[in-house]
Amino acid sequence: MTVIAMDTAPEGVRGELTRWFLELKPGVFVGKLNVRIRELLWKRICETETADGAVMVYSDTNEQGFSMRVCGDPKRSVVDLEGVQLIMVQNEKGKKGREEELLTFPFEITFLEEGEE
16 A cells, blocks of 8 residues: 655646655545555655655555655655654754654653662
8 A cells, every 4th residue: 555645746747646656635645556656656755846845655575564765845745763753853944854763752661670679
């Protein structure tokens, strides 16, 4: 299963995507297709200058059961954190913060040794 969502989908790209997908809402496409076609369509979307804010989610053999790609939206990016894909959003100033600051937790985890309570 593949889902593609685009903020602004040009008519040419929408027409090409509707050959392979159902368009549930304007700019939201869902379908099942092979890897070759999926990669060709994604390349077409990313090469289109007027298409911005595109995200693709597709079935994959990983812990989450899916993988993501983002194209054209400079505020969002996909970050792999120990095999789990997450969406990273820029901070309020419009610049990406340092990755180590975003991926740390404000608390410490302590584990009990065997036999301790």
